[in-house]
Amino acid sequence: MISLAGRDILHHWTKYVFTGVGLGLLIGVTLSMAGIYRGMVDDAQVLLRSSAADIWVVQQETLGPYAEPSSVRDDAYRALLGMPGVADAANVTYLTMQIRQGERDVRVMAVGFEPGRSGEPPFLVAGRGVERSHYEVVADVRTGFRLGERIRIRRQEYEVVGLTRRMVSSSGDPMVFLPLKDAQEAQFLKDNDAIVNERARTVANPGLNRPGVPGLLDALLASQTSSRSVNAVLVKVASGHDAERVAGNIRRWKHLEAYTWRQMEDILVSKLIETSARQIATFLVILAIVSAAIVSFIIYTMTLGKVRELAVLKLIGTRNRTIAAMILQQSLGLGLIGFVIGKTVATLWAPYFPKYVLLLPGDAVRGLAATMVVCAIASLVAIRVALKVDPATAIGG
């Protein structure tokens, strides 16, 4: 049996392929937009995964540490360690800042962690972890830092000893992991000029700089430059204990806010990135509708362009079923070519996006199904037109 659709395509194959490519690029854009949305959600969740915590303990009445600023005394973890069901508690700090690298500024999220405890990078792609308690960092490869490079954070120089990957903040800034004490200093200690000015102000205050009380001024100045806070305490729950209950205990007795994994995910995904994610999602929906419309129009016009051939077919007595099958096959073929090209280009250009683009296989399958359905529906309209063609058109003008 001769495939009518195949014959027709062979006849106009350049036109057919170019139409497929155009369609493919459109589908590629739609898939990428879906990838951007998924990537955005994944960026928010990667924080949770990298923390490897069951409970986040933060300042009371705040949605910290990611969605709101939070400050907890750095000895609070000791009290938490004594709570029933707490297997481990580790201090962490988070600070989004700019780091200079040669000519350019890199925007990073500096994570202060205690080596060997929760909050450290879960895997490395090169180098080693932080072993010294000062002046070493592990950086995300997206920062562009290389092993052995020395970077400056506030007043100290740090050596990049390890590289990790896909460690970003919820806004997509790559992370830099540094020892907790250094991170506290970077976050809470003022710059040198500020310290000097503050000292001068204190010295000029006659109430504080009293000649009859030697030592008072020194003590005051020393107390001004100490920093004893962290942003959150990551708690691991001992096996056999319910995270919800442990978090409830912490909330009740320690006057701190405690979020479980589920609550924190809720905060990150549905609060922190809510508007921007909805923005992308809305655009994705519009793009999908526009794509579907364009696909339908292309198939419709393609059929319209073949009115004379269809009339000839009808004239020689081709059955309606054969004509309908031809149009449907062509339409589905066009959809398939479009999807393959779309998926290919989306995969190829995904790494060049500045933020993470996550192309899920499930999304691809859904995209394929949607393309096929849209193509089938579009072909129905085209088939209706084709079947209505008057065979006389073949002979007449």
Add this chain to the structure above:
Amino acid sequence: MNRRVVRAVGLAVLGLVLLTGFVLLMVRSGPLAPVRVTTAVLERGAFENAVFGIGTVEAERAYAIGPTSPGRILAVHVDVGSEVRAGQLLAEMDPVELDARLAASRAASARAVHALASAGAQVRDAEVRQELAARNARRYASLGERAFFSDAAVEAKRQEADSAGAQLQAARAQLDAARMDLQRLDAERVAVERQRANVRLAAPVAGVVTARDAEPGTTLVAGQSVLRMVDLASVRVRTRIDQGRSGGVRAGQAASIVLRSRPGFAVAGKVSRVELNGDAVTEERIVQVVFDELPKDFAFGELAEVTIATSRGADVLAVPGAAVHEQDGRRGVWTVADGATAFVPVRTGEASLDGRTVVLEGLQAGDRIIVHSERELRAGERVAVVESLEGMRR
């Protein structure tokens, strides 16, 4: 017809190639691709460990030199950086009335010496008088027995003699009082002299002046310092080491000190003392590290990075620290079995500063383990072993 067949075949081949390319692309990249990892083979070998800490250069023996009583500074004889001998005069406080009081005290002392001499002479005079009166009394008494004198005359002489004795006693008591007076005034004079000496501020030991806190004319309260000095023999780096890693530190261990002013230039030293008192707030142990040879230019309060060599083993099984992961509360490493990952729990020992962790049990020499991976691994995942992942930019 022939051309048509060629075109059909050509298009079919082209389509097939494109489809194969598409499938390959899907399998090679994205979530379906195997995880790229780097591996290492375990070997037994030498293991050296060290601990790292941050310290400040300080003098253990520092002296604040100031007056013991309120006063005004008269003169400061040395400046910051001066090297001073033990006992050298560094500064003087204004003595105000002390000189006049010293002169008065000295005069009073001298006068007391004279008063003592006068009292001595009076005693001698009383003695002579008493001797004469006693002799007369005895003479009258013996003549009175023979009735040469009346009883009244004898009694009068005896009374004279008794009176002279009492006068002698009084004179002796006066002599004692004058002697005591002299002692008292001498002591007072010494006290004033001491006070006078106290306004001269001298160096307690040999050392270097590090601060000049007050200038002549300034009024100070007791306890405020005029100058501060340190004993250069007691210069050390007060090093703070994380409690969690301070276990192996002992006095006598070799240390290398990098002063912040000269990065990359290590100075040799050694641990002189591990302090018994730690810092409970910062959770750090305090270790005193001395320089083998004191650097020429350093500043007190300067930051220093101190690395102390703690332990070494000759035949130790160690893995790169990046290979050790925690999975469901257990520490272990990932290995590759039939192209897929498997988690092997291990018991780990200390971690060295160069990023190696000692494996106590769970692995043998010759085992191949995963060190780096492009993402977090799960059990049973397909992996592709590559030489290095360092070139990754995303």
